[in-house]
Amino acid sequence: xxxxxxxxxxxxxxxxxxxxxxxxxxxxxxxxxxxxxxxxxxxxxxxxxxxxxxxxxxxxxxxxxxxxxxxxxxxxxxxxxxxxxxxxxxxxxxxxxxxxxxxxxxxxxxxxxxxxxxxxxx
Amino acid sequence: xxxxxxxxxxxxxxxxxxxxxxxxxxxxxxxxxxxxxxxxxxxxxxxxxxxxxxxxxxxxxxxxxxxxxxxxxxxxxxxxxxxxxxxxxxxxxxxxxxxxxxxxxxxxxxxxxxxxxxxxxxxxxxxxxxxxxxxxxxxxxxxxxxxxxxxxxxxxxxxxxxxxxxxxxxxxxxxxxxxxxxxxxxxxxxxxxxxxxxxxxxxxxxxxxxxxxxxxxxxxxxxxxxxxxxxxxxxxxxxxxxxxxxxxxxxxxxxxxxxxxxxxxxxxxxxxxxxxxxxxxxxxxxxxxxxxxxxxxxxxxxxxxxxxxxxxxxxxxxxxxxxxxxxx
Amino acid sequence: xxxxxxxxxxxxxxxxxxxxxxxxxxxxxxxxxxxxxxxxxxxxxxxxxxxxxxxxxxxxxxxxxxxxxxxxxxxxxxxxxxxxxxxxxxxxxxxxxxxxxxxxxxxxxxxxxxxxxxxxxxxxxxxxxxxxxxxxxxxxxxxxxxxxxxxxxxxxxxxxxxxxxxxxxxxxxxxxxxxxxxxxxxxxxxxxxxxxxxxxxxxxxxxxxxxxxxxxxxxxxxxxxxxxxxxxxxxxxxxxxxxxxxxxxxx
Ligand SMILES: [Fe+2]
Ligand SMILES: [Fe+2]
Numbered sequence: 289x290x291x292x293x294x295x296x297x298x299x300x301x302x303x304x305x306x307x308x309x310x311x312x313x314x315x316x317x318x319x320x321x322x323x324x325x326x327x328x329x330x331x332x333x334x335x336x337x338x339x340x341x342x343x344x345x346x347x348x349x350x351x352x353x354x355x356x357x358x359x360x361x362x363x364x365x366x367x368x369x370x371x372x373x374x375x376x377x378x379x380x381x382x383x384x385x386x387x388x389x390x391x392x393x394x395x396x397x398x399x400x401x402x403x404x405x406x407x408x409x410x
Numbered sequence: 411x412x413x414x415x416x417x418x419x420x421x422x423x424x425x426x427x428x429x430x431x432x433x434x435x436x437x438x439x440x441x442x443x444x445x446x447x448x449x450x451x452x453x454x455x456x457x458x459x460x461x462x463x464x465x466x467x468x469x470x471x472x473x474x475x476x477x478x479x480x481x482x483x484x485x486x487x488x489x490x491x492x493x494x495x496x497x498x499x500x501x502x503x504x505x506x507x508x509x510x511x512x513x514x515x516x517x518x519x520x521x522x523x524x525x526x527x528x529x530x531x532x533x534x535x536x537x538x539x540x541x542x543x544x545x546x547x548x549x550x551x552x553x554x555x556x557x558x559x560x561x562x563x564x565x566x567x568x569x570x571x572x573x574x575x576x577x578x579x580x581x582x583x584x585x586x587x588x589x590x591x592x593x594x595x596x597x598x599x600x601x602x603x604x605x606x607x608x609x610x611x612x613x614x615x616x617x618x619x620x621x622x623x624x625x626x627x628x629x630x631x632x633x634x635x636x637x638x639x640x641x642x643x644x645x646x647x648x649x650x651x652x653x654x655x656x657x658x659x660x661x662x663x664x665x666x667x668x669x670x671x672x673x674x675x676x677x678x679x680x681x682x683x684x685x686x687x688x689x690x691x692x693x694x695x696x697x698x699x700x701x702x703x704x705x706x707x708x709x710x711x712x713x714x715x716x717x718x719x720x721x722x723x724x725x726x727x728x729x730x731x732x733x734x735x736x737x738x
Numbered sequence: 739x740x741x742x743x744x745x746x747x748x749x750x751x752x753x754x755x756x757x758x759x760x761x762x763x764x765x766x767x768x769x770x771x772x773x774x775x776x777x778x779x780x781x782x783x784x785x786x787x788x789x790x791x792x793x794x795x796x797x798x799x800x801x802x803x804x805x806x807x808x809x810x811x812x813x814x815x816x817x818x819x820x821x822x823x824x825x826x827x828x829x830x831x832x833x834x835x836x837x838x839x840x841x842x843x844x845x846x847x848x849x850x851x852x853x854x855x856x857x858x859x860x861x862x863x864x865x866x867x868x869x870x871x872x873x874x875x876x877x878x879x880x881x882x883x884x885x886x887x888x889x890x891x892x893x894x895x896x897x898x899x900x901x902x903x904x905x906x907x908x909x910x911x912x913x914x915x916x917x918x919x920x921x922x923x924x925x926x927x928x929x930x931x932x933x934x935x936x937x938x939x940x941x942x943x944x945x946x947x948x949x950x951x952x953x954x955x956x957x958x959x960x961x962x963x964x965x966x967x968x969x970x971x972x973x974x975x976x977x978x979x980x981x982x983x984x985x986x987x988x989x
Contacts, residue, residue, distance in 0.1 A: 291707055292542050293482035294976055295762045300826060301718070304710040308717045310526040313731045315723075315769055318515075320737060336512045336736040337771050338521060340726035343877050348771035350870065351778045352505055356585070368734040375452045477765040484761050488980040488989035489804045490788040493761075494781055500764050501777040508770040546980045546989075596989075604987045711766065719768035719828060725882055725890035 319345035320370060321353050322363040331363055342366070430455045442643055447573035450516035450738065461644050462572055463517045464533075470510035471528045471535035475708050477503040479543040480552055488546065495592040496549065502585045509581065512736050513574040520733065529713050531700055538621045540702030547607075547614035550600055553593025555618065555660060559625045561586045562656045571643035574738055594663075601667040608669075615664065616672045623689040624697075626653040657684040741914035742854065743798055744816070745924055748912060748962055749845070750790035751817035754807055755970070756838055757783030758977060759824060760831070768828055779835070779871050786864055793856070808978050812971050816912070818961040820904040822969045829882070829890075833897040836875035837905035840938050843868045844930060853922040876941060884946035895947050902950050906957035909934070913963070 289304070291297045315338040322331035334353045339345035345364040354362060388394035434453050441448065448454055477500045484500065487493035511521045527533035538556055543549060564586060568579035600611040627649040630636045639645040647655075658678065664671070675687045697705070760780035767773025791803035800806060820838060825831035846868065849861035882890040909931035918924040935952065942949050960966065975982075981989065 289707065289710060291482075292544060293478070294485060295481065295766070296478075296707070296711060298824065298826070299714060302710055302714040304706040306710075306713060306717075307529045308713055308720070310522045310529070310716060311723065311727075312520070312522055313727065313733065314522050314716075316726065316728070317731050318512075318734060318736045333738070335509065336515075337508075338769065339771060340728060340881070344771075344881065347874055347877055348775055351775040352508060352771060355774075355778055366734075367736055368732045370737060372737065375449050474765075474770070481765040483980075484764060485758065485976050486979045488808075488978075490784065490791075490807060492989060494784055494788070497761050497764050497777060497781050497784070501774055501781070504765060504767075504770055504773045504777070508774065511770070599989055603989075604984055606984045607987050607989075715766055715768070721889055721893065722768050722828060722882070725886040 316340035316344075318367040319349070319364040320367050321345075321349040322365070323349075323353055323357065323359060324361040325358050327360055331361065336367065337364070339364075430457075439641070442571045442641075447576060448571050449573045450735065455642075457638075458642050458644065459517050461639060462575065463514055463519050465644065466510055466514040466517070466575055467519065467524050467527075468534055468536070470507045470514060470524065471533055472539065473503045473507035473510060475528075475535045475712070476539045476556075477507075478708055478711060479539055479541070479704075480549055482543045483546055483549045486546065487549075492596060495596075499553065499589050499592060502589065506578075506582050506585070509578040510575075513572075513578045515736050516574045516738065518735065525712075525716070529709060529716065531709065534698060536625070537694060537697045537702065538625050540697050540704045540708060541618070541621050542704055544617070545610050545614060547600055547610040548618070550593060550596040550611065551614045551618045553589060554597040555593075555615075555622055555664075556625070557586060557589040557593050558660050559622060559656050561590060562652050562659075563626070566646040566652060569643070570646055574736075577738070598667065601669060612669055615669055619671050619673060620689050620693070623653070623686055624691075624694045626650075626656070628691055628694065654682075654684050657686075658682065741917040741921070742857075742923060743794060743800075744912050744914050745918055746790050746794050746857075748816035748818075750787045750794070750807070751815045752821050752838075752908070753783045753790065753842075754787035755815070755817040755973070756821040757781070757785075757787065758973065759821065760835070762824070763831065775874060776831075779839075779874065782867050782871070786867075789860065793860070797856070808981060812966060812974055813964040815966065815970065815974070816962050816964065817966075817970070818904070818908040818910065819958040819967050820901070820908050822961070822967045822973065823904065824969060827893075827897070829893040829897040830901065832875060832878045832882070833894065833901045834904075835871065836879055837901060837938060838908070839868055839871040839875055840941075841905070841908050841930070841934055843872050844934055844937070848925045848930060851922075852924060857923070876945075879941070879945045879947065883942075884944070891946065898942065898947055899950055903955050904958045906931070906952075906955060907959050907961060910957070910959045910962040 289296060289299065289302045296302070317340075318336045318338055319342065320336055321334050323334045324331045337345050337348045337352060339348055342364055346362065349362050349364050350359075435455060438448070438452075438454060438458075441452075448458075480496065480503075481500050484493075484496055487496045511524060514524060515521055524533065528535070543552065561583065564579050564583050568576050568583055570576055570579075597611070600607045629648075629650050631648040631650050636645060636648060640648075657676075661671070661676065661678075661684070673687050675685060678684050696702070700706075757780045760776065760783065763773065764777040764780060765773065767776050787807060788803055791806040794800045794806060795802050801809075820834065823834070825834060843865060846861040846865045850858050850865065852858045852861065879894065882894050886894070909927045911927045915926055919926040935949075939949050958967075981987075
């Protein structure tokens with residue numbers, strides 16, 4: 289093909305106007321990528337890769353999601369293997385004031401201790 | 411890189427007739443008004459989904475096709491620094507395509523289908539990449555000015571309402587700042603270099619001026635359609651506002667180097683608004699239709715990629731593969 | 739001193755020309771993900787070359803890295819033929835990468851023990867980067883060999899047959915080989931080739947493919963002495979097209 293790009297000018301079998309069919313699974317399945325920036329940190333979800341299998345998914349994850357970031361480890365998992373809540377149900381995560389028993393602020397002991405100490409001193 | 415988000419007229423007419431459940435629509439719009447993001451499995455109006463797919467898909471195609479004009483100079487970049495920067499930049503653009511196809515996939519269209527629609531010409535991409543990169547100076551102009559224009563567009567869109575698109579754009583904008591820097595560096599090197607380098611650069615600026623004015627698309631500030639897309643935070647700024655922002659930031663940076671644009675009418679008025687000569691929107695529509703100088707080559711290259719590697723896909727094909735939309 | 743320069747030049751030239759020919763795939767790779775991975779490896783190699791030319795400049799007072807990398811005569815380049823050949827068939831590109839990167843990995847691993855401290859230091863950094871390159875190559879040979887279909891196996895095997903003689907040329911000795919070995923700068927090409935043959939022979943067999951018998955193959959020699967394939971001259975002309983257009987300019 290006549291091209292200003294010598295790389296393209298050299299290609300054999302390149303023809304304008306011939307449109308190939310892209311098959312339904314030509315790019316494999318998707319894998320979710322988890323990236324750990326530092327030892328001691330959690331792996332965090334950073335995106336997706338298309339790959340024919342987990343081994344290549346890892347090979348790809350490293351360059352697509354690790355090439356500019358500090359990285360010590362990565363995971364990939366098939367998207368199909370992830371279970372998630374529907375967003376429709378996200379109201380169930382809303383918290384009511386009664387949940388104060390789970391919060392540190394829900395426990396105030398200092399008053400009792402002070403009162404006890406005062407009583408002992410008498 | 412990216413431009414426009416062009417919507418054909420007939421498409422606009424079709425969309426006016428879609429009816430949505432008013433209660434769900436109200437809840438959806440309230441979420442957007444609240445500054446919350448929409449996530450992939452949320453209820454969303456059909457038109458919102460459709461417009462987002464179109465826009466993100468066009469953006470993704472623009473990234474991978476956009477790698478071709480600059481790729482023209484990969485084997486000829488004139489120093490280690492330029493060679494490494496150019497390969498890394500083109501690689502980033504492919505990476506942007508990858509991120510954006512993923513974001514579009516969360517809305518229900520597979521990457522395979524998007525690629526097919528690109529190859530048949532059904533889906534569009536930014537016109538600017540249908541122009542040739544004739545000299546090394548074109549690489550500098552693209553890396554500086556086209557990436558700058560893309561940044562204006564992408565920074566605006568990153569504040570949009572769709573979660574996966576915003577997330578992808580955040581990372582993309584971070585990488586674009588490197589593109590802009592290296593582009594400006596190459597641009598300044600030519601502008602402050604020898605006579606022949608300056609001449610080469612001025613010639614490239616002249617040739618890219620019209621595609622750059624076209625980049626943000628025709629004026630759409632009076633379109634009803636734009637109003638709705640802005641209401642839903644699919645589109646964040648009008649084409650004119652983006653173009654004006656771009657011209658304000660970058661025209662002075664070209665002028666300060668003693669270079670010019672081939673348009674005597676180009677100037678900023680006292681209200682900060684830029685004016686320019688009629689950029690021949692007819693040419694813009696012609697290029698969209700496939701009649702630009704490089705449309706055929708760009709698509710031939712992507713078709714070659716698919717055909718050439720068919721045997722690899724067949725060898726790796728997994729009959730048990732299950733198609734699942736990416737999660738986020 | 740000259741022996742060390744000779745060693746650095748051949749490693750640098752190999753890395754530059756290999757990275758350059760691999761960069762023809764950037765933007766044209768089989769899938770987007772593969773494109774990105776392959777492009778990174780091309781950049782790594784050009785980066786290694788850049789570093790090595792810089793060392794030649796710093797340690798021996800030679801010209802700057804850009805001049806050494808871009809402005810020598812074809813005859814002065816010491817790259818092996820393996821690096822010069824264009825690749826349009828991905829099977830060929832993968833096999834070439836597999837052979838080359840195992841060679842590079844083992845070469846730099848050996849150089850970690852070099853009597854030249856700064857070269858040993860550099861080699862430690864480079865090997866960790868090349869580890870990924872060999873992982874990439876190994877994974878692909880396995881996928882398209884043992885785990886592939888008939889067609890992919892046949893394509894990989896014919897690529898191996900074609901590339902193997904070029905790969906053997908990578909181990910061609912330079913004129914000052916003996917001095918490098920004697921001064922414990924480098925273990926020498928013979929020892930390197932022996933270890934490499936064992937390693938890639940094992941891997942290729944594991945991947946359901948076969949290496950041609952060594953004695954049936956004519957290694958493609960000459961590169962280390964400045965005698966190149968017909969591909970190098972046009973490659974260099976293309977690489978320097980822009981700089982040649984205005985030799986006074988900086989870019
Ligand atoms: Fe960019
Ligand atoms: Fe981009």
